[in-house]
Amino acid sequence: MDRLRVEANKDVSKISVLGVPDRPGIAAEIFGTLGAKGFNVELVVTTGGTRGTADICLAVSRDQAAGVQSLMEEIRRSVSARDIREDPAVALVSITGRNLAKVPGIAGRMFKALSARGVNIDVVSTSLSSVTCMIPHDRTEEAVAALEGEFLAELG
Incomplete structure (x- = not known):
């Protein structure tokens, strides 16, 4: 070995997007939007949810967390996700x-x-x-x- x-x-903050509709293209929409706005995602984990939804957890640098959370609120509304949470x-x-x-x-x-x-x-x-x-x-x-x-x- x-x-x-x-x-x-x-120097990271956790952003969780809860209750994201589980459909093709949703991750592309979310992460494409983040990248287009200049945000770097350091870690991504998705979990299978229930009733056609999933949860997405990501880590971003603390200095970008407020901007990411604000943008994620817009994304949450556009994709009909249930909630956004931040844990610094x-x-x-x-x-x-x-x-x-x-x-x-x-x-x-x-x-x-x-x-x-x-x-x-x-x-x-x-x-x-x-x-x-x-x-x-x-x-x-x-x-x-x-x-x-x-x-x-x-x-x-």
Whole structure:
């Protein structure tokens, strides 16, 4: 396995779009509008909702959060979503490394290390090279220490 890195980003805010109609093109409309207005989305997680709706959670930089939330209110009305919520008290912690997806058990070890320190995971996003968890902002240092301890042998 290639060397891993533990990374943290405390400069994010969580924006949740609840009750989004679950239909083709809705994500393109939402994220196309955000991109056209110059907003960068750092993390996206969607969940299957009920009765034809879904929830979308995204992380944006804190300095863009107010603008994103304002634009999301417009989008909410145009797509008939139920609600928009912001939570600025979050952070992202990640384990990153090449070919991470081919290493069995990485996510489980990450979740166990965070759990052992009492750090609750709000949202999880994975890719071929990373596992990212959204956690409470005030637990960031503790989460980083837990992950560095767990992955000490693999850290570069």
